[in-house]
Amino acid sequence: MKKIVFCIFLMFVAFASCKDDEITTDPQYKLEYSVDTVSFDTILGGVLAPYQTLKVFNRSGEKIKIASINYASSNEYFMVNINGRNSHNVSNIEIADGDSMFIFVQTNGDVSGSEVPFALLDSISFSYNGNVDYVYLSALSETPIILDHFVVSSDTTFSGTQPYLVKDTLKVEEGATLNIDAGVRLYFYNGASLYVDGSLNCNGEVDNQIEMRYFRNDNVLKDTKYYLAPGNWKGVWLSQKSGDCKIMSTNIVGAYQCLVVDSAFADRKVVVGNSQIYNAKQGALVSESSQIYAYNTLFANGGYYNVYLQDGKYLFNHCTIASYLSFSLSDTKPALYLNKKDSLSVDINNSIVCGNNRTKKEERIDLDNVASNLNDSVDGKNFRLNIVCSAISRTDSLTGGNNHGNIWDFDGDFYRPKSNFIDKFYVDFKTDSMSPYRTIGSDAILKMYPECATDIFGKNRVDDEFPDAGAFEY
Numbered sequence: 001m002k003k004i005v006f007c008i009f010l011m012f013v014a015f016a017s018c019k020d021d022e023i024t025t026d027p028q029y030k031l032e033y034s035v036d037t038v039s040f041d042t043i044l045g046g047v048l049a050p051y052q053t054l055k056v057f058n059r060s061g062e063k064i065k066i067a068s069i070n071y072a073s074s075n076e077y078f079m080v081n082i083n084g085r086n087s088h089n090v091s092n093i094e095i096a097d098g099d100s101m102f103i104f105v106q107t108n109g110d111v112s113g114s115e116v117p118f119a120l121l122d123s124i125s126f127s128y129n130g131n132v133d134y135v136y137l138s139a140l141s142e143t144p145i146i147l148d149h150f151v152v153s154s155d156t157t158f159s160g161t162q163p164y165l166v167k168d169t170l171k172v173e174e175g176a177t178l179n180i181d182a183g184v185r186l187y188f189y190n191g192a193s194l195y196v197d198g199s200l201n202c203n204g205e206v207d208n209q210i211e212m213r214y215f216r217n218d219n220v221l222k223d224t225k226y227y228l229a230p231g232n233w234k235g236v237w238l239s240q241k242s243g244d245c246k247i248m249s250t251n252i253v254g255a256y257q258c259l260v261v262d263s264a265f266a267d268r269k270v271v272v273g274n275s276q277i278y279n280a281k282q283g284a285l286v287s288e289s290s291q292i293y294a295y296n297t298l299f300a301n302g303g304y305y306n307v308y309l310q311d312g313k314y315l316f317n318h319c320t321i322a323s324y325l326s327f328s329l330s331d332t333k334p335a336l337y338l339n340k341k342d343s344l345s346v347d348i349n350n351s352i353v354c355g356n357n358r359t360k361k362e363e364r365i366d367l368d369n370v371a372s373n374l375n376d377s378v379d380g381k382n383f384r385l386n387i388v389c390s391a392i393s394r395t396d397s398l399t400g401g402n403n404h405g406n407i408w409d410f411d412g413d414f415y416r417p418k419s420n421f422i423d424k425f426y427v428d429f430k431t432d433s434m435s436p437y438r439t440i441g442s443d444a445i446l447k448m449y450p451e452c453a454t455d456i457f458g459k460n461r462v463d464d465e466f467p468d469a470g471a472f473e474y
Contacts, residue, residue: 023094024062027130031064031095032057038105040139041217042117044165044187045109047144050218051081054103054135056126058095066093066128069103077120078137079106109141115162117142144187152178152198163187165215172198174241182208182249187215193234197241204249206274206458212236213253230303230325231256231281238262238270249274256281258302263289263311272297274456279325283308289342294319295449296456298429298471301325302333306355310339315347317445318452318461320429320470323355338385345384350441350452352391352470388445391437391469431474438474441467 034055043049058064071080071088081104082090095101103124110118122137144165152172158164159181166188172178176198180186182205186194194200194212204210214232219225226232235255238245240262247270252258258280261270269291277284278300285292285299288310295317299307306323323335335355338346431438443466446453454460455473468474 022063023065024060025129026062029060029062029064029129030131031066031126031128031133032059033133033135035135037136037138040107042140042142043107043109043217044163044215045114045118045141045143046111046146047165047215048108049106049139050216051104051106054105054124055100056095056103057100058097061097063094063096064128066095066126067091068125068127069093070125070127071122072125073122075120075122077107077110077139077141078122079108080104080124105137107137107139107141109139110143112143114141114143115160152176155179157181158184158186160184165189166192166194168192170194172196172200172242174198177201177243179203180210180250182210185211187211187213188233188255189215190232191234194236196236196238196245199243200236200238200245200247202247202250204274206249206454206456208249210250211253212250227254228279230254230279230301235260235280242268244268245270247272247275251275252277254279257286258284259286261285261287261290261292269293273451276300276456280306285309287312287314293317295452296454296471298322298456300429304333305337306333306335308337308339309344309346311342311344313345315349316351317349317449318441318455318467318469318471319348319351320472321351321353322429340383343382345382346386348385348387349445350388350467350469352437354391388442391440429470430472431468431470433474435468435474437469439464439466439468441469443467 034053034057038052038054040049040052069082069090071078079086080088083093083101083103093101107120110120112118118141120137120139120141123134124137126133126135142163144163146165146167147170148167150166150170152170153176155177157179161183163185164187166186168189169192170186172195174197177200178196178198179201181203202210214227214229216226216232220229231254233255235257236252237257237260242262245268247259252275258277259272260283270293272292272294274296276298278298280302282302282304283306284302285307286305287308290312291314292312293315296319298320300320300322301324303325307321321335323333336353338344441461443462446461446467452467453462456471459473461467461473
């Protein structure tokens with residue numbers, strides 16, 4: 001009896017094995033694909049883009065043999081790895097029911113030198129059981145102007161619609177001027193920088209801004225672009241040797257230090273207007289012994305000291321100075337750090353200074369080597385801080401100075417991201433109807449500084465009774 005039961009068991013096992021080995025040829029049993037099109041964001045020609053993944057599923061209930069997987073383009077814009085094999089053509093691949101396989105796709109774009117964006121379109125075909133399925137491949141390629149150890153030794157202008165790809169240090173020599181026209185895009189490799197010993201004129205326009213950022217366009221996290229992550233490139237450095245510099249309608253994003261202005265207090269002035277400087281591993285603005293006038297500008301999300309000012313003379317009109325990067329030290333570091341070693345003068349008008357909920361409110365403006373009175377002179381070392389008609393998320397309303405019309409201790413957590421902040425690297429700093437800093441600005445500032453009559457995006461500030469604080473007008 002035991003022998004009979006054992007034989008029956010073996011028959012069942014053998015039958016099941018035969019079933020597992022049986023390959024269907026019925027065309028009604030279909031494969032499924034994770035996407036119908038493998039899409040790449042805009043890529044730079046000649047620069048290998050990170051791979052995209054295509055997953056092929058067999059959920060048919062039967063084992064399927066794929067007679068051929070074929071990528072047979074004469075252009076060969078794309079490179080494919082099929083089930084671990086770097087080949088454009090693979091035959092006789094079996095996929096059991098419930099199993100899957102991977103195909104990895106890369107591209108280095110169009111290298112023909114086209115000056116206009118070029119659409120790359122192709123497909124991979126899957127032939128099985130009389131069926132032919134297609135998964136499409138798509139990318140938009142731009143040919144960059146390559147700058148490798150490029151030196152500006154005489155007056156030079158960057159213009160046009162082609163992006164510039166900076167592979168190392170882009171240096172402006174002493175006595176030379178680099179002019180950057182509106183709409184120009186400067187993309188930087190890992191560790192690359194713009195280093196200025198001469199002069200820099202960024203001539204962006206409100207509706208045609210200049211971009212300076214990391215070169216990758218793919219996502220570092222879901223729905224979050226890689227170039228938004230801080231620390232990918234070094235940033236813009238205005239050295240001690242540099243002359244007057246102007247940065248207008250320019251976005252500087254995702255650097256180690258986005259904008260560094262090195263000491264040249266007596267001879268040089270830097271003007272920053274209608275710009276967005278944010279997501280820095282260390283500081284959005286780091287300055288020592290310099291003269292800076294900033295208006296209608298966002299300085300945000302510095303990982304250590306968001307805005308660091310050591311000595312010098314500074315004027316901020318209608319600026320938003322905010323620190324909200326939750327994944328970094330900016331959780332607990334100040335939005336604005338003032339360090340007096342010799343002489344420091346800071347005027348903040350119609351502006352916002354705030355940080356997130358983990359920063360102690362009394363430290364969102366941090367004062368180092370400074371007495372509690374804002375007009376301070378000790379051993380000939382002078383400190384002056386004037387704050388007028390601004391919103392400051394600091395507990396104590398600093399004494400002394402020309403401080404009036406301000407909102408102190410407002411809820412710095414007002415800036416809340418619209419989705420999980422850890423996954424975003426940014427928040428939306430635009431004003432809405434419930435903002436606590438609406439119409440708290442002084443219209444006298446607009447009369448004294450007519451360039452502030454419109455906001456960072458050109459919206460009129462004088463339509464309301466009083467202007468909003470910060471760079472953005474509701």
